[in-house]
Amino acid sequence: MPSPAPPSTAAPQSTATPASTATPQSTPPPPKSVLYLTAARIDFYYDSFLLEADGNVRLRTSDGFTVSGDSFSMDLKNNRYLLAGHVTLHDATGTVKGAAISDFLDFRRIYFVPVTGEPDRWTFLDGDLAHPVKGRVMPDDAFYFPVIVQRPSLTAGGAVIDTRTYVRFVNSHTYVAGLPIPLGTDVVNFSSNPYFAQNSLSGASADLTWTVAGSPNALTALHLRYDPTYYLYGSIEQHLVGDHEYAIFSVNPATRAEKWWNLKLYEALGSRFQIQSFTQYYAQQDWLRLPASAQQTTWLNAVYAFPHSYVQATSQLTNYNVLGPGALELPNSIAGNLSHPSQVAISASSFQNRIADLPLFEQIFEGYGFNHDSVGAAQYLNGMPPYWPQGGRAFAPIPIPGLQAYGAPCTEQPSKYYTYYCPVYTTIWDTVFGFTFFTPALKLNAAPSPYETYYFNASFTKQYQWNSLPHWIGTDTTSFSISRQFARWVNTYLGYQIMNTGDYYIQGGYQPCAPVGTTYCPESLTSFRGVSTLRTTSLGMNFVPDPDFNASLLVRHHDDFPIPVPGVFSMPPNNILGQPLYSWYLGQPPYDATGDVRARILPHMLLDVSRTFYWYGNPYRTEFWQPNFVIQLLPI
C-alpha cells in the first residue's frame, strides 16, 4: 500500500474530502440507499455531520446486504461509511468474514478486507457482491476513522439513514451542559436542497428545534423559541419538499393567545416560470377556542423570465376582520376594522446592464397596479384610534369606504368626535417607473498595497408612481461611499446618502401643520408641503481580528427635513427582535451609533449582541438607548 495520507479531520462546517481521495469519476448519480443502523451507542456530531457507532454494530442496507462489526463511522456529507472489527458480510450469495468494509456509496465501490484463513483485499464494483475484484489497490483513506475531539451533539441506540437527505435517530438524547435530555425520535436533515430551509417563522432571539419526524420529502419540527415580544413559547412547522416545489405550514407562537398560522407554497414550472404564495392568518385565541380576533392576508406571485428581463405579477388580498361585523360590537371588541383591500401589480424589470465600456451599470423597471377596497381603513380618519373608541360609547362599524380620503372635511360628519374627509377613493390605479445607475467599486488611487487602496461606490435610483387620483410620488436616492481596508482585520467606510421623497397632489396637497390639542408644530413642519429630504452621513468600522470574533461600529448623522424634534414624530414600530421595522422614517434622531459584537461561543454557535444609542444634539440634547439589546444565538 502507498504511504498513508493524514487522517481526515472533522472540522466545523467541513465536508472535507480527505487528502488524496482518488475516487472514480461519478457518472450518473447512484440511487439513494437507506441504511438501518443499530449499535450499543451511536454518536452524532452536528458540526461535521459525522455518525460514529461502537459495540455490536449491525447495519442493514436497502441494497440487500447486512454487515455486523465492532465500530462504524459515516461521513454523511461525503456519503461513505466504514465498519471495522470482526466484520461479517451477509447477502443472498452467502456470508464472508473480514476485518473491515468501506462503502463509497456515491461511486458504487465497496472495499473489503476479508479474512479467509489469511487477509485479502476485495473490491465490489457497482453493487455486485457475488464477483469481488481481488487484489485491486484501494484508496489510501478507505479505512480511516476521523479524529474527533468534541462531544457528540446527540447519542442514540438506532438510526435510519437516508443517504444525502436525513437521519432519523431512535431512542436519542441530546446534551445541555453535559446533562442528557431524552428526545425519543429525532431527525437531522442534511439535504443540500435549500427548500428544506424555507420557513414561515419570524425571527427569534433563540430557537431550539426538535425535528420529530422526517422523510426524503418531509420534515416536522417543534420549536422552543424566545424573543422580546412573546418571550418563551412553542411553535410547530411542517415542511413538504420536492425537487421543484415546496409547501411550508406553521403555527407561531402555538402556545400564546396571539397565533400566526402560516402557509407558504412554491412551484417551479419549467426553467422560466415560477409561482409562489404566502398566506398568513392571525388569530387571538386561547388554544383552539373561538378567536376573539382574526385577520388574514394572502400574497400571490408569479414570475416569468426572459433572456434579459423578467415580468412578475403579484397580488395581495387582506381581510382585517375574518370574524365579520359582529365581532366589532362593543363592549369587548378587539377585532379591528372591516377593511379588505386587494392589490394586483404587474411589473417588468431589466437585468443590470453595463453602459458601453464605462464602469457604470443601469437597470430599469416599470409596473402597473390596481388597488381596491370598498370598505376603507381607520387610518384615513384623521384622529381615529387604530381600533375602537374607548369608553364604551356605542358606535357603528366605520361607514366610510375607500382607500384614501383626499380633500376637505366631509360636509356631513357622521361623528361628532372624529373628522371624516372627502372624497374617498375605493379604487386606485397606479403606474410605476424607475431606474437605477450604479458604479461598482472603483479604485481611487494606485497604491502599492491593497491596504492603502481607496474604493469609491455610487448609485442613483429614481422612481415615479402616478396614481389615478390626482396624486403622484417621486423618490430619488443618491449614495456615495469611500472605503478602505487598513489591514486584514480592520476596514472602514464613509458613506453619504440623500433621499428625496415628494408626495405631490395635482390640486392642493399638504396643508401647514396646525397645533392639535397639545401637539407642537415646529417651524420645519409648518413649512412642510409633502417633500422630505433625508441626508445621512455614515462612518462604519469593522474589526475582525479573528474569523471567530467580530466587532463593528456604525455612527450616523442625519440632516433631515422636516427637522426632527423630540416627541413630535412617533418612532417606527420594532420587529419582533426589537429592531426598527423601517430603514428610514421622518423624525429619526439626528445621531445614532450602533455597536455589534459577534463571537463564537461554541464550536457551532455564534453569539451576536447589538444595541443602538440615539441622540439629538443641540438644542434638544435628548438621548436614549434602543429599548433593549438585540441578542441572537446563531448556529453556524
Added chain:
Amino acid sequence: MTRWPISLAVIALAVALLAAGSSIVVSGQLLAYQDGYVFFTTGDGFRVASNVVIRDAKTGAATSLVPGPRIWARATFDPSGTVTELDLSRAPLPPEGSFADVAHFAVALSTPVPNPDLLRALQTPVPGSGVPAVQQFSGEPVLVTFIVQVPPNTPFTSSVYITTDASAWYAQAIPMDRVDALHYQITRRYPSGTVFRYLYDRGSFQSVEVAQNGLTRPPRNLTVGNADVRVIRDTVYAWQDAAAGGVSQPQPQIMPTPYNPAPFPNLPPGIPPPQPPPAKPPS
C-alpha cells in the same frame, strides 16, 4: 585487567545495536485485531506473534486497553515482519516510522492489481479533452474571504448573511460586514477540500437572493482548494422581498398595512391629510 570489562561493554553495545536495527517501530490507528492479525487503517494486516506484548503507550506498563478499532498503537515488528509488541493509547500517538517500511510484511492472498479508478485520478487530462483534472486536497486551513456586491436598493441598515447546507440552511449562519455602500465581506477559515453550497440572504429565506431573471436561484457551490488565502467575489442581483415596482411579500407576524399611496406614515397629527386648494370665492 581493565580490558576485560571494556570488551564486554563493546560486545553488549554491538548486540544492542544489532537488535535495535533489526526491529521496526510504526505507529498508527488500528482498524481491527482478530484472527491472529492486526489491521491498521491503511488497510494492511500483519501477523501477530502468539506471545505479543501489549502495553500502555504512555507508561509502558500493562494496560486494560484491548486492541481494536479506533485504538492508536505503536507496533514493533521483528525482522520477519511479525508484530511482537503493541503499545496502545486512546489518544493519537505521534507519527513514528513509516508504513512504507513494513508494507512488504502485509499479508494478502491476492497479488496487487492496479486500480483504474486511482490511475485515472493520477493522470493529467489531455489538453482540450474537456476532462477535468482530479483535485487533491491537503486538508490544511484556508482563509476564505467572501465579498458580495448587493443590489443598490438594499436598505442601508440591512444585515447580510451567508446560508449554507453545512449549517442546514440556517439563514443567519454567517453574518457579513458592510464594507461600503454596495459590498459586504466576511472571512472564514476552512480546511482545504471543504465542499458546500451557499446563498446570500438578509436574515431569512423571505429575503434570500434571487437570480438576475427574478427566479429562485440554485445555491452556489464552493470547493476550497489548497491555498493560504482565497477570495470569492459574488454578485446579488435582487432580494426576494425587494422586487422593484412590485408588491412586497408580507413578513411573518406582521400584517400588512392597508394600501395607502402616501409615503409618510408617521406624520404628526397636526398635519391634516392632503386636500384640494380652498375654493376661490365667487367673483
